Amino acid sequence: MPELPEVETTVRELRKKISGKKLRKLFIFDRRLGRLRLPLPLTIHSVDRHGKYIVLHSDFGKILLHLRMSGRLLLKREQSKISVLPEKHERARFVFSGGSVLRFFDPRRFGTLEWRKDGLPEMGVNPMSSEFDQESFRDILHSRSRGLKALLLDQKLVAGLGNIYADESLWHAKVNPRRASDSLSRAEIQHLTASIKEVLREAIKRGGFTLRDYRKPSGGEGSYQKFRKVYDREGLPCSRCRSKIERVKIGGRSTYFCPRCQK
DNA sequence: CCCGGCGCCTGAGGGC
DNA sequence: TGCCCTCAGGCGCCGG
Numbered sequence: 001m002p003e004l005p006e007v008e009t010t011v012r013e014l015r016k017k018i019s020g021k022k023l024r025k026l027f028i029f030d031r032r033l034g035r036l037r038l039p040l041p042l043t044i045h046s047v048d049r050h051g052k053y054i055v056l057h058s059d060f061g062k063i064l065l066h067l068r069m070s071g072r073l074l075l076k077r078e079q080s081k082i083s084v085l086p087e088k089h090e091r092a093r094f095v096f097s098g099g100s101v102l103r104f105f106d107p108r109r110f111g112t113l114e115w116r117k118d119g120l121p122e123m124g125v126n127p128m129s130s131e132f133d134q135e136s137f138r139d140i141l142h143s144r145s146r147g148l149k150a151l152l153l154d155q156k157l158v159a160g161l162g163n164i165y166a167d168e169s170l171w172h173a174k175v176n177p178r179r180a181s182d183s184l185s186r187a188e189i190q191h192l193t194a195s196i197k198e199v200l201r202e203a204i205k206r207g208g209f210t211l212r213d214y215r216k217p218s219g220g221e222g223s224y225q226k227f228r229k230v231y232d233r234e235g236l237p238c239s240r241c242r243s244k245i246e247r248v249k250i251g252g253r254s255t256y257f258c259p260r261c262q263k
Numbered sequence: 264c265c266c267g268g269c270g271c272c273t274g275a276g277g278g279c
Numbered sequence: 280t281g282c283c284c285t286c287a288g289g290c291g292c293c294g295g
Binding site for chain 1: 286287288289290
Binding site: 032069070089106107108109110144145146147150212251252 | 264265266267268269271272273274275
């Protein structure tokens with residue numbers, strides 16, 4: 001699932017529904033998540049996004065969730081007594097006072113859950129922030145020579161882009177993913193900066209991108225997939241120039257682009 | 264420092 | 280229906 005827009009969508013729904021709630025119980029069904037040893041009950045004061053991490057701020061430190069490839073959260077209100085047996089692919093369950101139950105599903109089991117008294121994982125600039133502009137992005141791109149696609153996916157440089165939104169942003173900016181990061185002109189950097197912000201903004205507005213696993217905590221699907229230009233569109237016509245979208249491997253990741261209009 | 268390759272897991276989908 | 284292969288929205292580690 002989850003890149004910045006999907007995590008942001010998840011965080012916004014959780015923020016509305018569990019801020020101020022008392023976490024009464026935490027069930028861990030998958031041993032590889034480890035034991036959190038949380039002092040329960042505790043109160044969730046607020047919910048934030050840190051790159052692709054979901055951060056629950058409590059009165060005893062932060063609870064960090066990372067959904068990786070196939071994780072998703074589902075929040076329901078449940079009146080009746082519920083079974084303590086996990087549902088299919090349910091890896092953890094947060095039970096709140098008042099009947100809200102947050103389930104963490106993760107078929108592939110790459111997701112992580114941790115408790116930190118303080119500090120957050122090292123993370124690059126938030127591309128939605130005003131701090132991310134042509135100047136700061138140019139510093140990042142030109143401070144080293146790397147494949148552009150790989151750089152965009154490096155969370156320690158720009159936090160939140162993943163395979164889908166990197167490809168979509170590059171298409172909008174008409175830049176080829178095979179370019180070296182330090183080969184971009186000022187005009188291209190300006191265009192790419194704006195494209196990243198616009199693609200992410202639009203995707204958040206649509207509630208993210210639902211291909212397979214991803215759902216909003218309410219269970220609904222995002223709709224940005226309807227607006228995508230290249231991702232998973234191999235062989236289909238580019239909406240700008242009608243050329244066939246190509247798929248190649250870059251850094252082990254499928255990369256979709258238009259060979260004609262992305263220079 | 265950079266890159267490609269692989270492993271972590273499970274399930275879905277296509278070809279035969 | 281079943282088998283085998285490939286692929287998947289992430290990321291950390293390894294060796295060249």
